[in-house]
Amino acid sequence: MGCFGEIRSMNFSLYGQWLGLASIALLIALGIVDLTKHVVFSIVGWVIAFIIIMVEIPLCFKMCPTSPKFDTFVAYFENSYFRAAMYLVFAIVMFLSNLLHGATPLIACAVCLLLAAISYGVAAVMGQAFASSSLIGGTGVDNVV
Template sequence: MGLLDEFRSKNFSLYGQVFGIISIILLIALGIVTFLSHVVFSIVGWVIAFILILVEVPLCMRMCPTNDKFDTFIRYFENTLFRAIMYLCFAVVMFLSSLLNTGPLIAAGVSLLLAALCYVLL
């Protein structure tokens, strides 16, 4: 099954993962760009990106040494409803950054919101 067939199957979990990876890239890149104007939200964005890397990229979980408590915590996010709630909470945090000053971090909030919607539609 090719990539085009995956998109035709309306597999919203795949769409959520794609938006999740886009969100990771945006959070890291826009955190660097807006570091001087939004120091707190840039650092929060990097922390969110690190959490999303652990949740969305399973290879990273195999490479990082973890304990049983952390593994059981991450297993909660294998459920798509928990992922949707997590992405929605992260999107709200990024939208709060726009209340202080309209900045490019709103793009990360939009991509996080789209990922949350994809996981809810599953």
């Protein structure tokens, strides 16, 4: 199933994943832009981006040999409730950067993280099975139905 098929699927966990990927790009780019003014929150943003990369891109785990213990740890992340909570915490951290230092470009990261949290929360409440976009090495929605 291609990109348009995933959009039509109305699976909010896919939308959350796409918003998470957008958050990665924003966290890295705007962290660079804001590095001279707010070093701490720029570095925190990069750490959050790295965590999201490891969580959202299943291709990263397919390229590396893993142990069964690590695989069970990664299985926790395939829960929409957990992902919604994780993204909400990340969004709160990025909103804190704006509260402490005034309006910064990092507010775009915070909004994108919040939208991802809402998407995963909607998927969890609606009882939708977790799906990972086939465009980045996941199973897509074909295997979920």
